[in-house]
Amino acid sequence: MAGLLYRLGRFSARRRWTVILSWLLIIALSGVGYSLFAGTISPSITIPGTPTAKVASELADTLPEVSGGSGSLVFSTTDSAPFTEEQKAGVASLLEQISGFAGVKSATDPFTIDSQLATERQQAVDGREQVLAGQQQLAESQAQLDQLREIDPSNAALAASQAELDASAATLTAQSTQLNLGQQLLDMSTNIRFVSEDQTAALATVQFVDDAFVVPPALKEKVVAATEDATIAGVEVTVSNELVQGVPNLIGPGEIAGIIFAAVVLLALLGTALGAALPLVSALVGIAVTLIGSLAFSGIVQFTSITPLLALMLGLAVGIDYSLFIINRHRTQLKAGTTVPESIGLANGTSGNAVVFAGTTVIVALVALNITGIPFLGLMGTVGAVAVAVAVLVAVTLTPAMLSVAGMRILRTKERRAIGSTEATAASTNAMSMRRAVLTLIAGIAVLGSVALPALGMRLGLPDGSSEATTSSQYATFTTIADKFGAGQNGALVIVADLPESASGVMLLQQQVAIATVIAEQDHVSAVAPIGVPSGGDVIAFQIIPTNGPSSVETEELVHDLRDISPLSTSEGAVSLGVAGNASAQIDISEKLGEVLPIYLAVVIGLSLIILLIVFRSILVPVIATAGFVLSLVATFGGLTAIYQLGWLSTIFGVHDPAPILSFLPVLEIGILFGLAMDYQLFLVSGMREAYAKGAPARIAVQRGLQVGRPVVTAAAIIMVSVFAGFVFSDSSTIRPIGFGLAFGVLIDAFVVRMLLVPAAMTLLGDAVWWMPKCLERVVPNIDVEGSSLERLHAKPDVEDWREPTRELTTSRP
Structure with a gap:
């Protein structure tokens, strides 16, 4: 390998402009591929086959109206006063506009839902009063009928009247049972609110047609843009994290500061602005090829937004370092009197050889991420490995070419004048004392x-x-929801209950109450409510509001508890439960990654x-x-x-x-x-x-x-x-x-x-x-990583005119 890299370095030095133009052509071709084949990048992270993913798939098949990705909008009055009717109308108008976007399933007005819930609760109260009144009237009628029966027991008309009273009593009993069941469900859902108790905040949910992990970023941006353009006097609109998660900026002030500091370190080590610039140029070329080239495949493979950023971080770091190792070796050899072309070849065959081997270890470690069986992680490792591989190729080809262009200017003037005038003297070396070695180990560990x-x-x-x-819209949304509606509203869960057989009417209500009661009895549950039943009546979907936020230990325990109680034993048979929702998905992903x-x-x-x-x-x-x-x-x-x-x-x-x-x-x-x-x-x-x-x-x-x-x-x-x-x-x-x-x-x-x-x-x-x-x-093979054999073979300085591009190398191949 050392000999091959030596010859590659010499070739790159002689054909320097060909090599430089070739890398520019590769960048251009990558750009063409990106423009033709690039797809969208998703901010979401998903792992197929998790319990949440399976439940979400079932929900999409059986209850599509409550499936799909979602995000929250929070409306808050700026003067901390209750919403006015004009403000409520403005909120309704904005949500109606968003509901009309292609790809949006619904964006329901929170004031309408709040009013409906209030109406349902009032109807339940009115219904109970009507049942009580009916039961009182039946009791009075029964008393009158009993008196008539005592007076004239043989009256045949009394039997018909009794039958009517019995039928009415049965109807009232059925109504009472249904009202009682409904009241129990309302009581368990009391903490589910869409307008805060002080009437200063309202919570709306935007439901998408597609699953959360494939909602187009452009659609989310359109929803956010609509909220930013809305002009509701006295009302601030903020959006949740699910709506503004996009591709982070690749380069910001911090990243630029890091690169500037790296340039200062390079200048201090290499002594010239030209020398400091070369590793940076090498790294930037490698990054351009990696990012543009890999993203050209984003139309075929689903990229997460973190993938190109990881490639950028790795490409910058190793691209600078690998080029630096070769340049530093080249400068040392020049100062010792080696000619430019020979020094380039030797630096490429020695330090370049070490760079190839070092890069290979990084590549192997990153590619090995695919053994985790987690697609997004394997892709991140693969793209990161490509970034390192490109950095290695740039280091052993473009760096020698640029060194050839730089010539002796890679050294400071003082260093060039000192070539051959001084002899290197071996510094005395003293071994570390045993006492110091022991203390170093103990202290370090x-x-x-x-x-x-x-x-x-x-x-x-x-x-x-x-x-x-803290200044972001998503942070404001998260904290407002936690303050006004409870922390658990940020991490709502969905439970899908598979019934042993289809049910309807009172039987269905009884199943809902029985299941909801068991769920409500679990620790860390704030509220539970049924949100959907398919036409077949064999599945019930519930919304669960935990007492704590989505990343809390309590919510994680709740998800496990809900899964552990499945299957539920009911009078109708066993009911299996599945848990879904954003909080559940995050828990599943974290546990899967913890396992690998x-x-x-x-x-x-x-x-x-x-x-x-x-x-x-x-x-x-x-x-x-x-x-x-x-x-x-x-x-x-x-x-x-x-x-x-x-x-x-x-x-x-x-x-x-x-x-x-x-x-x-x-x-x-x-x-x-x-x-x-x-x-x-x-x-x-x-x-x-x-x-x-x-x-x-x-x-x-x-x-x-x-x-x-x-x-x-x-x-x-x-x-x-x-x-x-x-x-x-x-x-x-x-x-x-x-x-x-x-x-x-x-x-x-x-x-x-x-x-x-x-x-x-x-x-x-x-x-x-x-x-x-x-x-x-x-x-075990004997690998000469540092190219020592190459150094021995080329111990004599090369005296050929390196500026002649057609001259054959006189040095024999190692």
Whole structure:
């Protein structure tokens, strides 16, 4: 591989403009593909086959009128006074307009529903009074009839009158039974309101034809635009999270600040503006190809909005770092007197070889996300892997071409003048003392263990309106609903009850009351009401309002309790219950991701051990590296839990409402941090192995390798942290914890684990760290990751005129 990359570097240097124009052509072709085949990107996350998905499918088949996606609109009076009739009319007009949109099933006026509910409750009261009056009248008639019977027992007309009275009594009894059942249902639904008690807020639901996960974003935008254009004097209209979830901005102020900081680090390390610009250009080219090219397939595969953002984050970080490794090696060789073309080839064959191998580990870890069996997560991993693969290709082709264009200008003037005038002197290297190694290990593990402690209470979930910016419409909607209608109204559930046989009339009412009573008796239930029965009468749909919000522990317990009581035993037979709704879907997704987390972690740890065993031909180096990865991972989980779930340092990170950790973030962290940790392990420990192979004592070799690799790895890690940290202050509640998790994870792994704990552990083990059984030595391939053999083969400087594009290379192929 080193020889191939050497020749590729030399070719890219000679045919520099051809290579540069080829990448520009690839970007253009990607743009053509995007314009022709791109589809819509969904903000929703779904996993097929979950209990919620199955119930939603049944609901769509049996009760289409209550199925489909939905979103909430909240109307609030700006003066905290009750709604006027003019304001109510304005609300009704807006909802009528929205109801007419193609794809919207309904948008019912909350004042109309509130009036209907009040009418039903009054009718129930009036009906009971009428029944009581009828029963009183029947009692009086019965008394008169009994008196007449005593006077004239043989009167045949009295029997007919008695039959009429009995029939009337039976009718009243049936009416009373029906009224009592209806009253019980009304009592259990008391807390379901659409207009607040103080008449200052109203809640409307927009019901879509399509399922929540496939409602076109354009339709949601149309609904939101209608609310923004509405001019209802004295009324503020806000929308829920389900309506404004769109594709987050790819680049914001935080991201730009991160890139600027990365440029400053590059300038400090490379010394020239030209040198600092090249890694940024390489990263931007890779990102353009990845994002535009992958989104060209969004018309075929359903992309979630987080997918391109993940590709952007990874493409920026690894694109800069991979190019930096090659450029830094090239500059070092130029300062040692190597000619430009030879230096480009050698840098590509040595550091480029390490870049290819490091990138491969990241790609393998990301592609392995497909083994989770979760489509959206597998797609995210695949697109992320494509971003890394493109970054590698750009690094080993475009970077050499741009270095060829730059020529000697990649060095500062002072550095160019010093070429050949000074000789490199070997710095003295002292091994880390055993005492320091022990203290470093103990302190490092203690610190990381302490940081990891909050992870013991980590909960998984998906963001809701409370996670959005406090100035946003969706946050205002979420908090207004919680304040005026109860927190559970934000996480309403739907239960589908499959009856053992069809029912109608009083029998159906009895079934509804029996099922609703059992549901209402469960903990954390605020209200329950039947919302639909198909014509066959064999299914009943109920709406459940929990006492707490959608991401609360109590609501999660309620969903489990409702599923656990199924099937219900009734007088008519067993009734099976299924739970659906946005809150239920989020719980199912989080639990499914929680189930695959240990499986994926085991796969990644296995990959780590195998890859490092092959690279370093050692048993203990892979064990140390993998243990360090696990330490940095759990510490990262601890940091995420402390800040985003427990609310520590909330002011700094803008966490105004702590919530469970993004459900798919731990799995992403495992895959991405594993790949990046292996990058730093490779660049640092390969130098240690090379020093040991050249005869340095084991403990001295550790320090020499650390001295050689530390500057560039430090710069690379700082760049990666700054890029990821730029996303911590994104406008998306989904992106913020991802940015923090990756930035914090890289920070810990690079500066604590790779530069402190790994060298300390290797120092303590001494020669034993490089031990490998004879049986494995014979079967494990010897991979020259750093291209040492290539360096030995090309030890003599190349004197050919590299500016002549048609001259054949005089150096023999390795």
